[in-house]
Amino acid sequence: MTKLLPLLFAVLYAVLMVRFSVWRTKKMLAAQSQPLTDPSITRLADQMAAALDLPQIKVNVFEVEPVNGLASPDGQIYLTRGFLNRKARGEVSPEELASVIAHEMGHVALGHMRRRMIDFTGQNAVFVMLSALLSRFLPFIGIWIANLISTALMARLSRRDEFEADAYASALLIKAGIGTGPQKSLFRKLEALTQNRAEGIPAWLLSHPKVEERIAAIEANEARWLG
Helix, strand or coil: CHHHHHHHHHHHHHHHHHHHHHHHHHHHHHHCEEECCCHHHHHHHHHHHHHCCCCCCCEEEECCCCCCEEECCCCCEEEEHHHHHHHHCCCCCHHHHHHHHHHHHHHHHCCHHHHHHHHHHHHHHHHHHHHHHHHHHCCCCHHHHHHHHHHHHHHHHHHHHHHHHHHHHHHHHHHCCCCCHHHHHHHHHHHHHHCCCCCCCCHHHCCCCCHHHHHHHHHHHHHHHHC
16 A cells, blocks of 8 residues: 555646646636637638538637637637737638637547546656656656656547547538648748747657648548448
8 A cells, every 4th residue: 555655646736737727728718718709710710610500619819929729628719819910911811720729629528628627637647657766767867758658648649639630620520511631731930930840850759640640630531431
């Protein structure tokens, strides 16, 4: 039983951290957001809502400059002000932002927020077990290796969720009559929009799949669904 105490403490710590993070995130979003009123985007959101037999898809604007879309732990959908500013400058289209909304809807519909909480708890437990085991044989680098393995595991799970949300978004965009063209074109723009430079980082440590892999998966789904 004594040997299991570090593992139990690790799981408890992870659960408490997740709950605190959820509370803090909900509070921050509520304080820094307002409903989206851009008619060119809400029109497309209404098309997607109709495709899902929903009365409305409520979208909020998170008042921060980084380009991003997100789903909160309570299922709210957000676009950042930075994304809307890029639309105002003609760098992204309303249809491309609709694809972001569809992607975040996928995370909500597929239960990814709940699953990520469980994944984080598991990652913490894996780290503690591996640290204890590897430190016996590799005293100086055991913890570093354990962290690398647990981080790679979490990244793999995150990439799985992104592919699933992409597939959900593709299906919704097709059903709503918008199509996957905007989804793919936005992916091609993302690196420049977010100034993300992943070169040199091993693919198994990336939390999001590479753009070309995401587009290839979308096209494979289209071929299977529409062929």
